Amino acid sequence: MNRVLTILVITLGVGGFGFTQGVRSLGMAGLVLPGPAAAYLNPAYAAFPAGLYGSDTGFQLPIGLLGLVLRPESNPLPAFSNLSSLTNENSPFDVLTFYDQFSHPFQFLINPASSKAFINPNTGYPEIQIEVEATGIRVTDYQGNPIQLDLGLGTPTGVGSSKALTPSPIFRIPFSLGSNLYLDFGLYAGGFGLGLSPNDKLRQALQSGGLEPNTEYALILSGSAQAGISVAFGYATRLPDVPIPDFGPAKLYAGTRGEAFYGLAYLEGNGSVGVQTNAQGQFDPNQPPVYRGSVFYTIPGNGSGFGARADIGVAMESQGTTVGLGIRNALGFARWSGTELRWDGTSSNPISGQSERSSFGFVPAFFLNAATRLPLEVGALIVGGDLGYEASLFGRIGGEYSLGPARIRAGLGFDNGFRFGLGAGFVGPGFTIDTALTTHRAPIVGNTVFGIALSLGLGF
Amino acid sequence: MPRLTFIALILLLAGCSAATRYTINVNILSFIPQNQRTLTIPSGSGSLLFPGANQEGLLVPLPIGLDILERGQILVVATLSNTGNSTFSGSYELRLAPESDTNVNDNAGGDIGLGAGSFSVPVGGTQEISINLTLSDTQNKNALDIIKGGAFRVAIRVGVSSSGGTLALNQGRISVTGRPFAVIK
Numbered sequence: 216m217n218r219v220l221t222i223l224v225i226t227l228g229v230g231g232f233g234f235t236q237g238v239r240s241l242g243m244a245g246l247v248l249p250g251p252a253a254a255y256l257n258p259a260y261a262a263f264p265a266g267l268y269g270s271d272t273g274f275q276l277p278i279g280l281l282g283l284v285l286r287p288e289s290n291p292l293p294a295f296s297n298l299s300s301l302t303n304e305n306s307p308f309d310v311l312t313f314y315d316q317f318s319h320p321f322q323f324l325i326n327p328a329s330s331k332a333f334i335n336p337n338t339g340y341p342e343i344q345i346e347v348e349a350t351g352i353r354v355t356d357y358q359g360n361p362i363q364l365d366l367g368l369g370t371p372t373g374v375g376s377s378k379a380l381t382p383s384p385i386f387r388i389p390f391s392l393g394s395n396l397y398l399d400f401g402l403y404a405g406g407f408g409l410g411l412s413p414n415d416k417l418r419q420a421l422q423s424g425g426l427e428p429n430t431e432y433a434l435i436l437s438g439s440a441q442a443g444i445s446v447a448f449g450y451a452t453r454l455p456d457v458p459i460p461d462f463g464p465a466k467l468y469a470g471t472r473g474e475a476f477y478g479l480a481y482l483e484g485n486g487s488v489g490v491q492t493n494a495q496g497q498f499d500p501n502q503p504p505v506y507r508g509s510v511f512y513t514i515p516g517n518g519s520g521f522g523a524r525a526d527i528g529v530a531m532e533s534q535g536t537t538v539g540l541g542i543r544n545a546l547g548f549a550r551w552s553g554t555e556l557r558w559d560g561t562s563s564n565p566i567s568g569q570s571e572r573s574s575f576g577f578v579p580a581f582f583l584n585a586a587t588r589l590p591l592e593v594g595a596l597i598v599g600g601d602l603g604y605e606a607s608l609f610g611r612i613g614g615e616y617s618l619g620p621a622r623i624r625a626g627l628g629f630d631n632g633f634r635f636g637l638g639a640g641f642v643g644p645g646f647t648i649d650t651a652l653t654t655h656r657a658p659i660v661g662n663t664v665f666g667i668a669l670s671l672g673l674g675f
Numbered sequence: 676m677p678r679l680t681f682i683a684l685i686l687l688l689a690g691c692s693a694a695t696r697y698t699i700n701v702n703i704l705s706f707i708p709q710n711q712r713t714l715t716i717p718s719g720s721g722s723l724l725f726p727g728a729n730q731e732g733l734l735v736p737l738p739i740g741l742d743i744l745e746r747g748q749i750l751v752v753a754t755l756s757n758t759g760n761s762t763f764s765g766s767y768e769l770r771l772a773p774e775s776d777t778n779v780n781d782n783a784g785g786d787i788g789l790g791a792g793s794f795s796v797p798v799g800g801t802q803e804i805s806i807n808l809t810l811s812d813t814q815n816k817n818a819l820d821i822i823k824g825g826a827f828r829v830a831i832r833v834g835v836s837s838s839g840g841t842l843a844l845n846q847g848r849i850s851v852t853g854r855p856f857a858v859i860k
Binding site for chain 1: 700702852
């Protein structure tokens with residue numbers, strides 16, 4: 216298990232922190248505009264002119280780490296010199312604040328989740344009530360409101376149903392081969408997700424306080440991550456213009472890409488630990504906990520993965536308006552070999568063995584996006600929208616208004632829940648600065664947390 | 676003990692700061708079946724322990740046995756009814772013992788008595804008695820120490836002289852408050 220933990224930590228370090236969405240895009244709720252930067256989602260954009268809808272070239276700054284250290288509530292550093300300075304009664308350290316900021320390394324959180332939400336004004340300290348009755352357990356705040364017990368980092372479903380669909384590379388080195396051909400080497404680490412939540416029965420029981428007979432109440436831990444290197448060979452070209460009646464000629468682009476990967480590390484785990492009620496709907500104190508689930512992992516030296524997939528895309532542009540459709544994994548194959556640990560509910564010791572995970576076939580990920588440029592009397596406006604399906608459906612609409620060197624952005628969308636974005640940028644001589652307001656739902660306490668993301672781009 | 680694992684995981688889940696207190700409220704009454712919440716007191720004088728047929732009291736499966744508890748509260752409310760033809764009088768006391776002590780009424784093996792009081796119920800009348808104890812380092816410390824040990828036993832002892840009566844439990848609650856971060860020193 217130690218090795219699994221090691222992978223998790225390494226992947227968090229490389230993949231978790233590497234998992235970014237450009238700040239310009241964040242300012243528009245995550246909207247991806249047409250352009251070469253979107254070539255990963257639609258290979259036709261590899262032949263598309265750069266800069267038509269601006270670009271998101273800045274380097275995102277991990278200002279969340281600053282937030283982690285500057286705020287005593289989330290700063291774990293004092294623990295290195297003296298653990299008790301963190302755990303004594305008057306320590307400001309708050310696990311919830313630490314967790315929230317730590318899981319958002321590229322955002323400086325303005326109002327991170329805090330257990331102060333549980334402060335009972337009568338006693339002055341946060342309180343959590345656990346009501347134990349013969350028929351059940353309830354976890355509530357001091358006023359008796361049930362507490363939502365879900366924690367997540369990334370998306371636990373990050374490793375899609377097709378293992379050929381590797382996460383987008385952290386960085387890539389493209390080589391143009393001429394004649395519209397290109398080669399592209401990438402390093403990817405991502406698909407990172409870690410989730411801890413009660414199962415449906417436990418969630419129900421914690422809210423109602425009642426237990427059902429012969430039912431398993433469990434906590435589910437799920438995790439996923441993968442890392443590897445990829446090499447892509449692509450072809451993208453501009454096709455002959457297509458005349459559109461009443462609109463004029465439209466430029467047509469098409470692209471295809473074959474991508475192969477060699478996988479170094481992989482983790483896919485789903486486990487639960489629970490207790491079973493007896494026929495009377497009560498916990499039998501002598502019954503051991505029930506462990507279920509499996510963890511499959513590959514680490515260098517103990518298995519590896521390889522796979523290949525084909526992506527295709529088209530895009531059409533006319534008079535400043537572009538529509539594009541990309542289909543990744545139109546056909547894909549992947550195979551990982553590694554170790555599997557399995558708990559079958561009878562023992563806390565897993566059954567360990569060599570195993571593999573593979574997938575083959577048509578498990579496509581779709582990405583449709585569109586944008587248009589609207590010249591105004593003062594400044595210019597770009598509006599766009601995208602709609603995609605990968606593990607689930609997502610869509611965003613947004614826009615950017617530019618006036619001289621200044622940029623103002625806004626967007627709305629749904630992507631694992633509703634999201635909105637607000638952003639601003641400044642294009643100076645040789646540099647760009649972008650900032651965005653981000654939001655997410657606070658773990659456990661449930662309020663909306665606002666954050667600021669910042670990126671810096673340098674042009675020489 | 677699975678429930679301990681269970682609770683420990685929930686505690687972890689709820690995430691907290693060093694100042695966060697967890698209060699565990701145990702509704703003891705819910706562990707006593709509905710039809711066993713009333714004790715019938717026979718005619719004569721003597722001492723009775725309730726509940727528990729063999730002086731063992733009621734085992735309260737407190738899910739946490741850590742030295743992190745700062746304070747607690749015990750509340751027992753019962754109604755005494757005189758069904759006989761003479762005054763129903765006597766004394767009562769709460770008995771508390773660690774899980775290992777299966778006789779909570781012998782002052783041996785760890786059991787203690789606290790919250791003592793007396794009553795006198797006229798013929799045909801009823802009287803409510805209430806034991807409301809605060810446990811802390813300065814009040815009833817020996818009781819707090821027992822509860823800090825984890826699961827414990829509790830009972831009421833009544834010493835009576837009567838020609839027949841009943842004792843019905845209305846409320847039985849124990850709440851303990853602790854600071855989980857105190858585990859890490």
